Amino acid sequence: MGLGLALSPTLGQAAPSSTAIPVRRQMVQAIDGPFHVLEQGEGPAVLFCHGFPDTAETWRSQMQAVAEAGYRAVALDMRGYGRSFAPENPDLYTALHITGDLIAVLDALSIDNAVIVGHDWGAYNAQHAALMRPDRFRALVSISIPFAPRGEVDPWQILRDYGLNEAYYAFELAEPGAETLFADAQQSIPSILYWLSASPAPALRWNPLDPHLHMLRPAPVAVPEWADPDYVNHTISAFQRTGFRGGLNYYTAFSRTFELTAAFKGAVIQQPALYIWGAADGLSQMLHPETPSLETLREAQPNLVDQIRLENVGHWVQNEAADRVNNALTSFLLEI
Template sequence: MSEPKQRIVATNGIRLNIAEHGDGPPVLLCHGFPESWYSWRHQLRALAAAGFRAIAPDMRGYGKSDRPEAVDQYTLFHLVGDMVGLLDALEVPSAVIVGHDWGAVVAWHAALLRPDRFHAVIGLSVPFRPRANARPTSLMPRTADSQFYQLYFQQPGVAEAELERDPRATVRSMLYAVSGDASGGGISMVPHGKSLLQAVEAPSNLPRWLSESDVDFYAGEFQRAGFAGGLNWYRNIDRNWELMAPFAGARIKVPALYMAGDRDLVVAFPGMDQLLANLRNFVPQIRDTLMLPGCGHWTQQERPDEVNAAMIEFLRGLPGRG
């Protein structure tokens, strides 16, 4: 089978680089941090072979896509708007939207806000979270000795200076540290006075699902684009909370699927066990919640065969899509 083709598409006032593969019902794949369209390399081929049109953009701030400088240009409304505009540019009336990590947040909210354009949703790692009763950063863990990694990301320039010092070492360590192969506790807390990478487990050898050429690809993307765009998504967490106030209590009403690894640090976040147990209250048409044994945070890269099979089964089961 041929390789995915890349091109630049104008959408929502910016330009996004997209990788495409296959023909048939469209499936839009949204990556997370710190990744790119390349995180869906296994799904692009599998979906195309199964008769679908797979579309994986470099999300706003990443890869070859545009990277607005202003922090407030990375709200959920911008990110969902990018995906709606992408469908417009491709002349696609509606699509199934799939997301991993931050891309899952975009996917869930795209299905919530625009069910007319996104008729089903698949979330990997991050489930749909209803709007909290307080600013999210005020609820994040912090102690006298350490702070939650998302708090470390808040001050512009701080994390960039660390992560951009050696993009290859950054990507190599971060991808390994929160995978199912790492023995440590991931990177959820950063000790005061230390940097993020000082708090993670560096790999002596890469796991079987990640090659040195994979690391080279990611490193090249961040060497060129930097990390500011991706970090700006985190700097809008409280702004997103404010913007979503009119939608408090709203439920996602399209068919949905959720998958995660049982060793994913997200699954271990405070309160996540209760959220997952009650996910159907907020996503009433959820078809299944799948936990992949031994899998860490990088769901579709660590377990491509299982993820592909579950995705294709879900897609083929949608009304009028078999």
């Protein structure tokens, strides 16, 4: 899955003081087209990558915290989202293309290297960027998605071999025309935010392997209790303007990325790293039903500093538990 934060500096956190560090917004030219970028603060760079369905605004609370800690927070609308470059062809959404976008944004901002932070698809692409370009990304924070080295077989083929063709949610989202399922953003965004979070009763939460517990069931509330209304309204407006095809292209391109990364088979991430996840997140529960040990996680990331399991938190970790994520993130930045 994946998600966004708003035009107000209050999103995802308690109202900040009147001395909140100003947010700078601009369009920068990357290799293939323009990208919408937010910046806040000065100092060593921290680059934030969002997932589906979101925009750079999802990181406003984290950007404020990082800026206050003496860093230059940078977040972009990823390819296919918001005001950024959005080609129609799903073959242009592989991790190689996204890594190129991220490097181009750093270049446009005259940033030599950055700590990279990603959530959902943003975590997947941040991991690939760190793997491919360790010269530009000096540390990694993965939220909701642990890093797994490339194996011999496409992970989606393994799921198909287990007979999950009709069960696993991402297969439907990868199909042409899947955007029609989400078309009414006024309904689909609140549904996704609610059902993937820890707000519903455990038996009713989204399950990526159970089509009956799908993400697009009508939500009982317009705004979950943990979400700022400005954040929700911004996200709805963004997808009313762009539609969902760009974001869904990441699902379609997944197997293409596997094909193109044969040279990285078995490669591990060597940079200092942190993994943060919500215990109530259906995706995390699928990826590791039991809490993985640090020793297990360090097989893929030898310099993983820690993993942080957040109780009573679902998929939208940076919004559901903004303060806890901010504390973990700033502590990690000061440690590396």
